[in-house]
């Protein structure tokens with residue numbers, strides 16, 4: 001064995017640096033100086049816009065009257081810290097696009113990125129005030145494609161439970177029609193026969209085509225496994241060579257055995273790694289829900305969102321955590337469900353939006369409630385892109401929204417309709433009542449008030465107590 005002292009010193013130095021970082025993080029967590037915020041939500045629910053607007057406003061330090069530290073004049077500012085491991089959240093690029101003329105929304109996220117934001121404030125803690133009146137809190141956020149979350153339930157289930165759910169969904173409307181070709185192929189496959197790569201390819205391709213159809217033609221969101229649709233850098237990865245199969249005995253070397261093996265590696269190498277390296281150990285969580293999008297798309301989509309959020313919630317750990325638990329078995333101790341894009345409707349609708357959100361996410365909130373954690377609900381817009389105008393129609397005053405439509409950039413005033421405060425009745429779905437339109441963004445600028453709706457209230461709930 002080569003025992004070169006310079007190599008040894010180098011290695012020891014980097015080991016010590018790593019240890020110091022780890023210990024530093026533990027100490028910071030123990031002292032409440034490091035907070036991990038989970039920004040959760042299905043695809044296109046508004047995670048990237050939320051994170052970008054949050055950073056913009058905290059860097060700017062203005063336009064957040066409901067954040068107590070700001071209101072009390074104790075908020076001193078924030079800065080982004082360098083991210084050493086992994087991709088840094090491309091804040092500058094997203095921000096530049098939203099601040100440009102004309103501004104543009106960020107593209108769907110394709111890879112995971114991390115963000116570290118240091119916030120300085122004057123403490124009101126009597127003990128700390130005397131020793132170190134200026135305190136710092138580091139907020140850590142990860143951003144990722146929403147569909148990756150759909151895989152978390154696989155960690156607790158088995159291949160059999162995954163397949164059973166897939167077949168059950170494929171039997172019911174509206175998926176059944178699109179599933180026909182794939183289901184037909186599954187019937188013709190001999191699972192106990194040899195692991196023929198051509199047959200496996202055909203199965204995987206048919207299942208993927210079905211999932212893609214569900215997304216493109218029905219715009220459904222609960223499509224598992226989440227990485228099958230847009231695998232990105234995983235395209236062609238052997239762990240993606242599986243698809244649901246009905247129960248059958250497993251013979252060594254058989255097609256079923258090969259599929260089970262791929263499923264296991266998908267679960268362990270891809271999903272568990274995503275969970276262990278990036279999602280475990282959050283302190284606070286915001287779950288963004290595009291409720292208006294769900295209403296637009298009808299009852300099947302609505303049920304789909306509900307199912308997806310319920311499954312995802314069961315993967316996180318909730319409850320109060322003491323000091324030791326905070327270090328070694330962290331739990332989410334504050335949970336906020338937020339209906340995003342609330343600027344698509346008039347403020348008079350926000351109470352109903354919030355109420356409907358409570359009903360939609362009730363199954364998802366159950367996991368937290370069971371652990372004694374009471375979730376909070378808000379209707380928010382991370383980046384407000386409309387304003388309200390009142391118009392008269394048949395002697396009635398209507399609250400309308402004015403903004404540039406996303407599809408053609410045309411400045412429009414429209415009455416977005418009303419949000420039912422309860423789950424819509426069957427006749428509500430068929431009357432074409434829900435047609436909430438998407439808007440192009442308004443330019444994000446420093447020092448301009450009213451560029452969001454309740455982003456500051458969301459922040460006060462999520463991190464406000466750590467800025468005392």
Ligand SMILES: Nc1nc2c(ncn2[C@@H]2O[C@H](COP(=O)(O)OP(=O)(O)OP(=O)(O)O)[C@@H](O)[C@H]2O)c(=O)[nH]1
Nearest residue numbers: 043044045046047048049105108109146381382383
């Ligand atoms: N009007 C309005 N639209 C919003 C707001 N936030 C998000 N949107 C719209 O929702 C779309 C999706 O937002 P993103 O933040 O990219 O969603 P995401 O959750 O990061 O999506 P993935 O990266 O695909 O998981 C945007 O392109 C906007 O059209 C908002 O505050 N107001």
Ligand SMILES: [Mg+2]
Nearest residue numbers: 047048108109
């Ligand atoms: Mg995104």
